Amino acid sequence: MTTAQLQALDLLLIVLSTALWSTAAVMTASMRAQSGRRRGAAALSCVVAAVSVTLGRVAVVALLVGRGWWFAGEKVLVSLPLAILTCGLAAIVAIPFLRRASAGTVAERNQPGAAAAVFAAAYASAGGLLVAFVVGYPVSVVAALAIVALVGGLSGLTWLGLSARRRPGLAALCAVLCVVPVLTSAAIAFYADIQPVVIGNAAGAHNHLAAGSGSAGVGAEVPGMRSVSVGDLRTPAEYPGPVRRFELTARQQTVTLPSGRTVDGWTFGSLPGPEIRVEQGDLVEVTVYNADIPDGVTVHWHGYRVPNGEDGVAGVTQDAIRPGGSFVYRFVAKDVGTYWYHAHQVSSEAVSRGLFGALVVVSKDNAPAGQLSTAMDLVATVHTINGTTMVGGTDLVDTQRVLPGSPLRLRLINTDSVPQRISVTGAGFTVAAVDGANLNAPTPLVGQVVRIPAGGRFDLSLTMPTGQVTLGVEGAPETGMLLVPDEPPPADRAIAPFVDRPDLDLLSYGTTSVVPGMTSTAVNEEATLVLDRQFRFLNGVPTLSQTVNGDVHPHVPPIAVREGDLLRLTVVNRGSDTHPMHPHGHRVLVESRDGVPITGSPLWLDTFDVRPGEVWQVLLRADNPGIWMAHCHNLEHATQGMVVHLAYAGVTTPFTLGGVADNRPE
Ligand code: C2O
Ligand code: CU
Numbered sequence: 217m218t219t220a221q222l223q224a225l226d227l228l229l230i231v232l233s234t235a236l237w238s239t240a241a242v243m244t245a246s247m248r249a250q251s252g253r254r255r256g257a258a259a260l261s262c263v264v265a266a267v268s269v270t271l272g273r274v275a276v277v278a279l280l281v282g283r284g285w286w287f288a289g290e291k292v293l294v295s296l297p298l299a300i301l302t303c304g305l306a307a308i309v310a311i312p313f314l315r316r317a318s319a320g321t322v323a324e325r326n327q328p329g330a331a332a333a334v335f336a337a338a339y340a341s342a343g344g345l346l347v348a349f350v351v352g353y354p355v356s357v358v359a360a361l362a363i364v365a366l367v368g369g370l371s372g373l374t375w376l377g378l379s380a381r382r383r384p385g386l387a388a389l390c391a392v393l394c395v396v397p398v399l400t401s402a403a404i405a406f407y408a409d410i411q412p413v414v415i416g417n418a419a420g421a422h423n424h425l426a427a428g429s430g431s432a433g434v435g436a437e438v439p440g441m442r443s444v445s446v447g448d449l450r451t452p453a454e455y456p457g458p459v460r461r462f463e464l465t466a467r468q469q470t471v472t473l474p475s476g477r478t479v480d481g482w483t484f485g486s487l488p489g490p491e492i493r494v495e496q497g498d499l500v501e502v503t504v505y506n507a508d509i510p511d512g513v514t515v516h517w518h519g520y521r522v523p524n525g526e527d528g529v530a531g532v533t534q535d536a537i538r539p540g541g542s543f544v545y546r547f548v549a550k551d552v553g554t555y556w557y558h559a560h561q562v563s564s565e566a567v568s569r570g571l572f573g574a575l576v577v578v579s580k581d582n583a584p585a586g587q588l589s590t591a592m593d594l595v596a597t598v599h600t601i602n603g604t605t606m607v608g609g610t611d612l613v614d615t616q617r618v619l620p621g622s623p624l625r626l627r628l629i630n631t632d633s634v635p636q637r638i639s640v641t642g643a644g645f646t647v648a649a650v651d652g653a654n655l656n657a658p659t660p661l662v663g664q665v666v667r668i669p670a671g672g673r674f675d676l677s678l679t680m681p682t683g684q685v686t687l688g689v690e691g692a693p694e695t696g697m698l699l700v701p702d703e704p705p706p707a708d709r710a711i712a713p714f715v716d717r718p719d720l721d722l723l724s725y726g727t728t729s730v731v732p733g734m735t736s737t738a739v740n741e742e743a744t745l746v747l748d749r750q751f752r753f754l755n756g757v758p759t760l761s762q763t764v765n766g767d768v769h770p771h772v773p774p775i776a777v778r779e780g781d782l783l784r785l786t787v788v789n790r791g792s793d794t795h796p797m798h799p800h801g802h803r804v805l806v807e808s809r810d811g812v813p814i815t816g817s818p819l820w821l822d823t824f825d826v827r828p829g830e831v832w833q834v835l836l837r838a839d840n841p842g843i844w845m846a847h848c849h850n851l852e853h854a855t856q857g858m859v860v861h862l863a864y865a866g867v868t869t870p871f872t873l874g875g876v877a878d879n880r881p882e
Pocket of ligand 2: 848858
């Protein structure tokens with residue numbers, strides 16, 4: 217069974233045991249002499265079933281421990297002890313009573329105790345759900361104590377009620393146990409949430425959330441550490457090489473799509489925005505204007521290793537550009553490959569409404585695109601706006617004529633918040649590059665589906681055959697791409713069906729090779745991110761949030777690095793959603809997934825999908841000082857808290873979240 221299935225099974229068993237204990241409790245309490253035989257027998261079988269389900273949970277949790285302590289910590293420490301304790305009590309007190317009852321001899325005098333014990337087991341069982349969604353990992357001690365107190369208090373009140381005893385002192389104590397710890401724990405969480413946060417790691421703390429240690433802490437300050445502001449981490453004014461200038465103006469725009477549908481977009485003039493294509497070694501200078509986006513705008517260069525001050529994150533590396541304002545971004549195009557740019561102020565809304573475009577850097581000896589009749593280089597963004605999926609600029613099929621025999625590079629960019637599965641039929645292909653980085657000796661594929669994480673890019677390379685090639689997107693039958701061998705032009709309503717095949721697994725694709733310097737023995741810093749879904753205060757409001765190590769943005773302690781560090785990042789997904797994790801300003805080298813080392817080409821990614829129950833280990837070379845966002849690129853999840861920062865020791869930022877500029881990066 218997969219880890220995700222085990223986690224789901226555990227939840228199911230919690231619900232089942234709660235239902236069984238509750239039924240047994242109600243039956244036990246409502247038993248009368250005349251109905252004793254039947255009810256007693258039924259309640260007894262419910263109790264026996266509930267006990268076995270609880271034992272089943274013990275087995276499932278033991279298996280989860282085997283998958284990693286992250287998946288089971290709070291169960292082992294809190295919910296199972298509570299369940300086992302109450303289960304034992306119920307078994308000792310209730311089973312003998314129910315035996316006698318089913319034999320026809322109800323000893324009324326023992327009934328309240330027996331029923332209360334079964335109720336206690338029901339409360340403890342239900343408490344397991346609270347533990348799963350409130351305590352989480354690492355165990356929040358305050359929340360755990362509050363739940364234990366609540367179960368104890370409710371059990372006591374139930375016993376007093378059933379036995380009709382007048383013990384006001386005890387009743388008051390139980391009531392206090394029910395209410396005070398819960399309120400205190402909520403108040404503490406609320407207070408922590410409204411505290412102002414200073415983003416970054418100016419003091420030079422180390423990571424204390426190493427694998428399984430379960431606590432975040434702050435290290436000692438480093439004497440004599442150099443301090444620098446993100447505002448100073450910009451591209452120098454002088455550049456000896458060619459400068460390429462672009463302008464992007466963000467505006468509200470009603471766009472009529474080729475199908476005739478209209479959408480209320482926010483665009484950089486078109487949907488998608490203009491493609492920025494430069495040669496390696498160019499200095500790219502982009503002036504961004506905000507015509508009338510009320511929330512403000514910034515531009516982030518997704519996957520591109522720019523200086524921190526050019527990273528375009530509102531509230532971290534700059535203030536959002538207000539309507540009428542502008543900002544000039546400058547960076548040297550050092551890396552070749554396929555990237556993209558997008559707004560990083562209210563990004564979840566801004567990107568989906570259209571504030572994005574492709575960024576392509578080709579090497580000097582590549583002929584410029586456009587004039588390439590025999591070596592075509594096509595970009596296809598896959599984007600869903602208002603429920604309509606578009607490939608490139610169309611929600612219909614993008615048809616391109618290609619000379620048979622010509623080599624073709626197809627740059628696929630997933631600008632959505634969920635993975636996209638894409639099929640190519642009619643020709644074999646290789647995945648030449650992922651997230652801009654070339655793969656080592658990729659082998660030809662036929663009819664395989666590529667699953668591109670949210671924010672990820674796949675460059676496919678193929679040779680145009682004499683027949684047509686179709687590119688289909690799962691779940692979007694109206695759109696796609698059709699490559700036709702020269703004349704005749706295709707029928708006016710072309711289709712490009714998605715053909716379902718197994719997904720290509722990049723971790724075993726291509727040929728292995730050693731990457732100098734990136735070995736596990738060179739690792740000198742470790743950090744673990746445990747991703748989950750938990751009830752937390754989010755901007756002061758209790759929300760089912762997306763958490764990192766039990767916290768939500770901006771309260772997640774940063775991943776601390778010093779320049780030159782080799783960081784091993786372990787990312788654990790305890791939730792039930794896929795999390796495409798994206799560190800800014802760096803790319804990571806994949807080491808392993810679920811403990812299995814990578815066997816294919818070295819894989820440099822800037823966006824990697826951590827699916828439910830998965831554990832990824834990746835290496836990151838800290839070679840680009842700054843304060844870098846690292847977040848889930850399901851941008852909804854980012855707004856729900858799944859954001860952390862990769863913070864270099866000594867780097868500070870003059871910008872803040874909120875404030876006059878109303879910076880809201882997610
Ligand atoms: Cu594609 Cu934080 O970004
Ligand atoms: Cu996510």
